[in-house]
Amino acid sequence: xxxxxxxxxxxxxxxxxxxxxxxxxxxxxxxxxxxxxxxxxxxxxxxxxxxxxxxxxxxxxxxxxxxxxxxxxxxxxxxxxxxxxxxxxxxxxxxxxxxxxxxxxxxxxxxxxxxxxxxxxxxxxxxxxxx
Amino acid sequence: xxxxxxxxxxxxxxxxxxxxxxxxxxxxxxxxxxxxxxxxxxxxxxxxxxxxxxxxxxxxxxxxxxxxxxxxxxxxxxxxxxxxxxxxxxxxxxxxxxxxxxxxxxxxxxxxxxxxxxxxxxxxxxxxxxxxxxxxxxxxxxxxxxxxxxxxxxxxxxxxxxxxxxxxxxxxxxxxxxxxxxxxxxxxxxxxxxxxxxxxxxxxxxxxxxxxxxxxxxxxxxxxxxxxxxxxxxxxxxxxxxxxxxxxxxxxxxxxxxxxxxxxxxxxxxxxxxxxxxxxxxxxxxxxxxxxxxxxxxxxxxxxxxxxxxxxxxxxxxxxxxxxxxxxxxxxxxxxxxxxxxxxxxxxxxxxxxxxxxxxxxxxxxxxxxxxxxxxxxxxxxxxxxxxxxxxxxxxxxxxxxxxxxxxxxxxxxxxxxxxxxxxxxxxxxxxxxxxxxxxxxxxxxxxxxxxxxxxxxxxxxxxxxxxxxxxxxxxxxxxxxxxxxxxxxxxxxxxxxxxxxxxxxxxxxxxxxxxxxxxxxxxxxxxxxxxxxxxxxxxxxxxxxxxxxxxxxxxxxxxxxxxxxxxxxxxxxxxxxxxxxxxxxxxxxxxxxxx
Numbered sequence: 234x235x236x237x238x239x240x241x242x243x244x245x246x247x248x249x250x251x252x253x254x255x256x257x258x259x260x261x262x263x264x265x266x267x268x269x270x271x272x273x274x275x276x277x278x279x280x281x282x283x284x285x286x287x288x289x290x291x292x293x294x295x296x297x298x299x300x301x302x303x304x305x306x307x308x309x310x311x312x313x314x315x316x317x318x319x320x321x322x323x324x325x326x327x328x329x330x331x332x333x334x335x336x337x338x339x340x341x342x343x344x345x346x347x348x349x350x351x352x353x354x355x356x357x358x359x360x361x362x363x364x
Numbered sequence: 365x366x367x368x369x370x371x372x373x374x375x376x377x378x379x380x381x382x383x384x385x386x387x388x389x390x391x392x393x394x395x396x397x398x399x400x401x402x403x404x405x406x407x408x409x410x411x412x413x414x415x416x417x418x419x420x421x422x423x424x425x426x427x428x429x430x431x432x433x434x435x436x437x438x439x440x441x442x443x444x445x446x447x448x449x450x451x452x453x454x455x456x457x458x459x460x461x462x463x464x465x466x467x468x469x470x471x472x473x474x475x476x477x478x479x480x481x482x483x484x485x486x487x488x489x490x491x492x493x494x495x496x497x498x499x500x501x502x503x504x505x506x507x508x509x510x511x512x513x514x515x516x517x518x519x520x521x522x523x524x525x526x527x528x529x530x531x532x533x534x535x536x537x538x539x540x541x542x543x544x545x546x547x548x549x550x551x552x553x554x555x556x557x558x559x560x561x562x563x564x565x566x567x568x569x570x571x572x573x574x575x576x577x578x579x580x581x582x583x584x585x586x587x588x589x590x591x592x593x594x595x596x597x598x599x600x601x602x603x604x605x606x607x608x609x610x611x612x613x614x615x616x617x618x619x620x621x622x623x624x625x626x627x628x629x630x631x632x633x634x635x636x637x638x639x640x641x642x643x644x645x646x647x648x649x650x651x652x653x654x655x656x657x658x659x660x661x662x663x664x665x666x667x668x669x670x671x672x673x674x675x676x677x678x679x680x681x682x683x684x685x686x687x688x689x690x691x692x693x694x695x696x697x698x699x700x701x702x703x704x705x706x707x708x709x710x711x712x713x714x715x716x717x718x719x720x721x722x723x724x725x726x727x728x729x730x731x732x733x734x735x736x737x738x739x740x741x742x743x744x745x746x747x748x749x750x751x752x753x754x755x756x757x758x759x760x761x762x763x764x765x766x767x768x769x770x771x772x773x774x775x776x777x778x779x780x781x782x783x784x785x786x787x788x789x790x791x792x793x794x795x796x797x798x799x800x801x802x803x804x805x806x807x808x809x810x811x812x813x814x815x816x817x818x819x820x821x822x823x824x825x826x827x828x829x830x831x832x833x834x835x836x837x838x839x840x841x842x843x844x845x846x847x848x849x850x851x852x853x854x855x856x857x858x859x860x861x862x863x864x865x866x867x868x869x870x871x872x873x874x875x876x877x878x879x880x881x882x883x884x885x886x887x888x889x890x891x892x893x894x895x896x897x898x899x900x901x902x903x904x905x906x907x908x909x910x911x912x913x914x915x916x917x918x919x920x921x922x923x924x925x926x927x928x929x930x931x932x933x934x935x936x937x938x939x940x941x942x943x944x945x946x947x948x949x950x951x952x953x954x955x956x957x958x959x960x
Binding site: 235236237238239242243245246249250252253268270271272274301302303304305306307308309310311314316319321322323328329346347348349350351352353354357358359360361362 | 366367370372375405407408409410424425478479480481483484485486487488489490491492495496498499500501502503504507511566569570573574575603605606619620621622628629630694720724725726727728729730
């Protein structure tokens with residue numbers, strides 16, 4: 234993108250804010266967000282990311298699922314962490330999501346619309362931008 | 365087909381012991397009995413951290429948060445919540461035991477123990493995508509600063525917010541900016557100190573990795589406020605991912621016209637470059653950091669002159685820490701009044717801590733100033749690992765001290781931690797339990813300071829190695845009681861006479877441990893005993909012949925090897941050759957190896 238003016242920045246912010254709110258990017262309505270700070274990566278987040286990509290392809294869900302990275306959520310004791318957003322289901326943060334959990338994640342959560350046992354965690358704090 | 369409700373049953377160890385397994389089973393049974401098993405999924409979760417009020421059951425999407433649930437409640441939860449779609453009021457968490465009003469989950473005290481200002485975007489946005497940052501109010505503060513505010517107004521706002529330096533010393537940020545603005549000269553600089561070096565601290569690394577644009581935005585704002593057009597981020601080369609993400613962020617910001625010449629058409633120019641440090645702890649000290657950026661050896665210089673007047677290449681320079689800067693955009697978008705409503709009278713806003721050590725839920729946390737250490741360690745951190753006894757918490761790294769049980773209820777602020785003989789520091793927080801030896805801990809930190817002392821001034825160069833050799837002597841059982849006086853005497857001299865804060869605070873961990881754990885030092889000196897079993901020279905390993913079955917596992921594990929014995933006969937350790945590695949102690953399945 235070329236250099237912006239003030240008005241262009243404001244317009245971009247509005248457009249992107251709506252994208253973030255409706256959580257529907259590039260026509261994909263399911264999002265999987267992997268925590269990829271140094272800590273997450275050290276705990277295997279890259280392998281988890283790759284394994285999820287593989288599993289999503291295996292199920293033929295590439296058209297629906299957007300897999301993104303984010304920074305550290307701060308939950309070091311349960312890295313790697315993965316947030317999953319599926320329409321009609323509550324947003325969920327999972328911890329201890331090593332690569333071998335990817336199959337269960339896609340199979341159970343994305344296809345079966347069920348939550349995984351023993352991995353769910355709470356978001357550590359409310360979002361100050363939502364009040 | 366998605367379920368209408370999800371019932372989450374806490375499966376952490378705290379709740380498990382109070383029947384969460386039964387609750388889980390009964391909820392499933394009730395869902396079947398009441399014919400709604402296709403409408404609800406019952407799930408076991410990780411620990412919610414709210415263990416004292418467990419077992420915890422949470423229902424989504426209504427976010428109903430139930431505490432103290434028993435298996436007998438399963439029937440009612442299914443009947444009310446799933447069948448009739450209403451909450452079971454009597455089980456909902458109440459702020460106060462006597463209060464009748466119930467609160468929604470986001471209002472619960474527990475959830476508000478963490479409050480994320482600095483980490484607002486960490487774990488939310490993709491740090492390599494500037495558009496996601498922009499969508500979440502990113503560069504909105506910059507708009508304000510460039511088009512709606514004068515430099516004086518920006519400084520006034522930052523001053524009014526009460527924001528103080530998060531690198532440890534707590535100097536008011538607005539005052540620093542004002543000094544640099546008022547300093548004579550046309551060329552001025554903004555420097556971001558990202559040379560995070562305390563052992564166990566990673567707040568700044570995580571902030572940069574999760575939200576690099578917040579630092580860039582703040583630096584441009586600072587540039588406008590003080591009249592600088594060039595910024596440098598001094599970051600250690602040991603943080604490759606943080607460096608990569610900063611480089612991506614800088615390239616994106618330049619491309620979109622948010623950095624560089626004529627930002628957003630405002631006529632204001634500002635650019636940022638990275639300078640990589642080689643990992644010397646002393647380069648976190650601001651004058652040493654500036655010398656390192658200049659290409660000289662990283663050694664501190666006397667203050668005054670302060671960098672705000674004579675800094676980088678002798679030009680007025682503002683140096684702010686990563687966390688300080690990450691607060692700045694929020695101060696401008698939400699206003700000084702909002703920001704100063706968080707925290708205590710003199711310490712405003714939040715503080716990020718890297719909570720590590722013998723703690724169940726280690727992690728990066730952000731709490732309002734004024735939160736107590738007890739809340740951090742026991743509520744957020746979930747208490748001590750393995751149910752062991754809390755011994756102390758180390759704050760402020762090699763410059764800080766140890767805070768003990770009796771002081772845990774002190775609300776955290778810059779002043780309160782200093783009063784306890786520690787300091788805020790940059791935010792490392794290492795929790796220690798009964799297995800940690802205080803002589804060993806202070807020896808570790810002193811050893812760190814010996815390695816990291818730049819050697820320019822004698823008090824630090826000689827003092828740290830003198831203190832280390834005394835601590836080493838005590839840890840080997842060769843200490844005498846007057847050593848404690850010597851440690852305190854040298855420590856005081858270093859504190860007074862050192863050139864910079866490295867030497868000026870290097871004695872803190874030792875002074876604090878002598879103050880709180882004098883009897884432990886005396887035990888090492890008088891009885892040649894280390895109660896935690898950490899000081900190798902004072903530990904003796906033996907085999908109890910009554911318990912030993914002669915399996916030979918210890919002998920196979922012993923690296924020396926110094927354990928001998930016939931098969932199925934009690935083995936014996938040759939103490940003269942034992943190197944006290946503890947492998948035999950760990951290996952024995954019969955508790956026959958004794959450590960004392």
